[in-house]
Amino acid sequence: MIISLKKIRKIVAIILLIASVLLIGMMFIAKTQKPTEAVGKLYPDNNSRVAYLNLCGWKVDESNFIEEKITIPYKFNETYEKYNQIQRLQGFNISDYKGAEATQYTYDITNYPNNKKNVKAVLIISDNTIIGGHIHSTDIDGFMMGLKEETLF
Numbered sequence: 001m002i003i004s005l006k007k008i009r010k011i012v013a014i015i016l017l018i019a020s021v022l023l024i025g026m027m028f029i030a031k032t033q034k035p036t037e038a039v040g041k042l043y044p045d046n047n048s049r050v051a052y053l054n055l056c057g058w059k060v061d062e063s064n065f066i067e068e069k070i071t072i073p074y075k076f077n078e079t080y081e082k083y084n085q086i087q088r089l090q091g092f093n094i095s096d097y098k099g100a101e102a103t104q105y106t107y108d109i110t111n112y113p114n115n116k117k118n119v120k121a122v123l124i125i126s127d128n129t130i131i132g133g134h135i136h137s138t139d140i141d142g143f144m145m146g147l148k149e150e151t152l153f
Contacts, residue, residue, distance in 0.1 A: 042128040043125055049105055050107070052130065053147075058121050058147075059109070066104075069103055071099070071100070073099075074099045080094075087133075087146075090133075090146040092131055092133070104123070104125075105123045107122075109121050118137055119138075120136055120138065121147070133146075
């Protein structure tokens, strides 16, 4: 069975073309999946933040949350780059806030599937606007994902 070099090149070209089309399609879908509930709305208090998390499908212990002041770094290391990938998949982009002060709110999730404990919801807010967030487990075999879809880190 002999395959000519021209046929191999043609097959490789077709595979690369298909892969390129799929990649462009995935990038377009990721850019259009914005968290529409958050866009243009203000989240100045605990009730509004809890309501947003409820819209994302999470029930949280709204009376017990941690509020921390944070600064988004000017320069992202590999961890921040990966974290921002999660944010971009859900329509946020924390690189737009490099060097900015923000507030991070952390809530205990009470309805994670299979009654898994130690799962937290985090919202990052600047000027009363959600600029990022995630769900994570504090267990030794923990995980991190977006607020709505499983975007594992």
